[in-house]
Amino acid sequence: MRLLWLLLISTTVLTASARAQPGVTLAAQAPSAPEVESEASYRWQIATADTAALTVLLIGKGSGLKAAGAIYLLDGAVIHGIHGQPGRAAGSLALRGALPLIGLFAGAAIWWRSQDARCRNGDPDYCSDDEVNPGALIGFGLGLLTASVIDTALIARPLPVRKPREAIWAPRLSVVHDRVTLGVAARF
DSSP states (O other): OHHHHHHHHHHHHHHHHOOOOSOEEEEOOOOOOOOEEEOOOOHHHHHHHHHHHHHHHHHOOTHHHHHHHHHHHHHHHHHHHHTTOHHHHHHHHHHHHHHHHHHHHHHHHHHHHHSOHHHHTTOGGGSOOOSSOHHHHHHHHHHHHHHHHHIIIIITOOOEEEOOOOOEEEEEEEEETTEEEEEEEEEO
């Protein structure tokens, strides 16, 4: 028994300090990388809710517009929250609140800049007769669509879920012309 322990210890020490030399090495195969799965995608839920809200915004009147606006603003945050993604919910809410406003102001500024210089200087005779700033409406609409597309395509994308690795060990045996090495390899 003492001889077996002495052989095991000495071969392990020799292996640790030995140079690489040609010989035969027997070892168990290392397992492959852990399997990677994707979480289920819920993009279709966000796209469906956005389509319904934007449709009501386009054809609705009065209180229907307010309800559709509230649904549009909150649907992404609620759906992300239901799927256990609070960070994505906050990002969706911020995106849906900010991009339409940015589009509104950018569209209004572009429309105002396209007006006659005399109108911009305060002479109403040279201003268009539009009661509504069409640039602001177009910018607002583009902001709504852009926020919806970004939320559906990027924020709601499925993330890979990695399975945790399990501890693995394997015996190793190496035979070289002047020694035999026996050991254990492990990964945690």
